[in-house]
Amino acid sequence: MSLLEVFWLDVLLPQVLARLTLKDCFNLRCVSRDFRTLIDLHLHALKVLKILNRRCFPKESFQVLSLCEKIAVLNFSKCNFLSDDLLIPFLSQNKNITSVNLSNCQNITARSIQPLILHCNLRVLKLSRCTWLTPGAIEALSLHQSSLEEIDLSYCSFSSDGCLIILFKKFRNIKILSLEGVPQIGDRCVYAIAKFLSSIKHLNIACCHKVTDIGIGYIADSCWNLESLAVRTCVRVSEKSLAPIRKRKILVDRRPNSQTLPMFLQLSQIQAFIR
Structure with a gap:
């Protein structure tokens, strides 16, 4: 019995081809017309x-x-x-x-x-x-989509943080959010995350140098399902705001330290801007 005589739909497709790399599939497709037909069926059903x-x-x-x-x-x-x-x-x-x-x-x-x-x-x-990636694309995403649970926009740059706040307002079921290295992320955006994404589990705002202890305080007060927080190289974030988060056994990507930095923005100013 040859390989091609084995049941295609019951054995070859689900049990054999599913374990091959894409390169293997392309190589096998070149062997003969029958193998080409088999691989084409596999590609058509590929998920x-x-x-x-x-x-x-x-x-x-x-x-x-x-x-x-x-x-x-x-x-x-x-x-x-x-x-x-x-x-x-x-x-x-x-x-x-x-x-x-x-x-x-x-x-x-x-x-x-x-x-x-x-x-x-x-x-x-x-x-x-x-x-x-443009603010217009983010706004279109917010307009037409509704089910996003994980978003990674690390090291993207926008003309302002307005499109991001629109994004947070729309996708309130986000569980995993990575905004590492996005220069527009500051306390205003973090406040929006705390306000609209209270069920978030994993938040990455590392390398966002505009974020301060005030922003982390919003997260600590509102995001009770949080499991991990990345804030490495956020120079304005100190242990003063991270300590309450650590007490809740939330994984923080920075070692505890005694550094305390001044708070640069007033809560009332940020809240007024969001509204």
């Missing part, structure tokens, strides 16, 4: 697609992925071969995507995520270090 850290990817090979129409989890992080011309058609035909990671994809634009915003029901969105 998880991960292509990571690729500078180049033959256009002809990527076109084979047009067979994928049922992707739910997509990870193209650090894929600098991607362009709008490649990505937009692919996303347009995969309307079941719930989790997407396009972090560090430098050669696409905000236009490429329009199909995701308009047609998918996203729960996880990771766009770390996507310098092309």
Whole structure:
């Protein structure tokens, strides 16, 4: 009995091909017409697609992925071969995507995520270090999506923090939020997080140098489901605000210290600005 004589739908597809890498599938697809048909069936039913850290990817090979129409989890992080011309058609035909990671994809634009915003029901969105991300894209996301639970916008930069506050107001069920290195994040944004995302579990605001003890105090007072807080290199955050958080057994990525820094913003000013 040859491999191709084994039941395709009951054995080969779920038990064998599911364990192969994408490279293995492409190699197997080149063996014969029957194997090509088998791999095409596999790609058509594929629900998880991960292509990571690729500078180049033959256009002809990527076109084979047009067979994928049922992707739910997509990870193209650090894929600098991607362009709008490649990505937009692919996303347009995969309307079941719930989790997407396009972090560090430098050669696409905000236009490429329009199909995701308009047609998918996203729960996880990771766009770390996507310098092309615009406030308009964030506002469109807030307008058309409703189910996001995890967002990573680390090291993205915006003209103001207004679009981020709109985001927090809309997605109040966010459990994991990473805003590491976003220069616009300060106490005003942290206050909005505490006010609208009270059920958040994991918050990363490391390298956000505008955040002070006042902002961390908002988190301590409002976010009672918090499990971890990242504030490394937040130079205006001291142990004065972190101590109450540590007492609740929340994981903090900084060792305890006795440093106390002045509070730079008044609570009344920030609250008035949010309203």
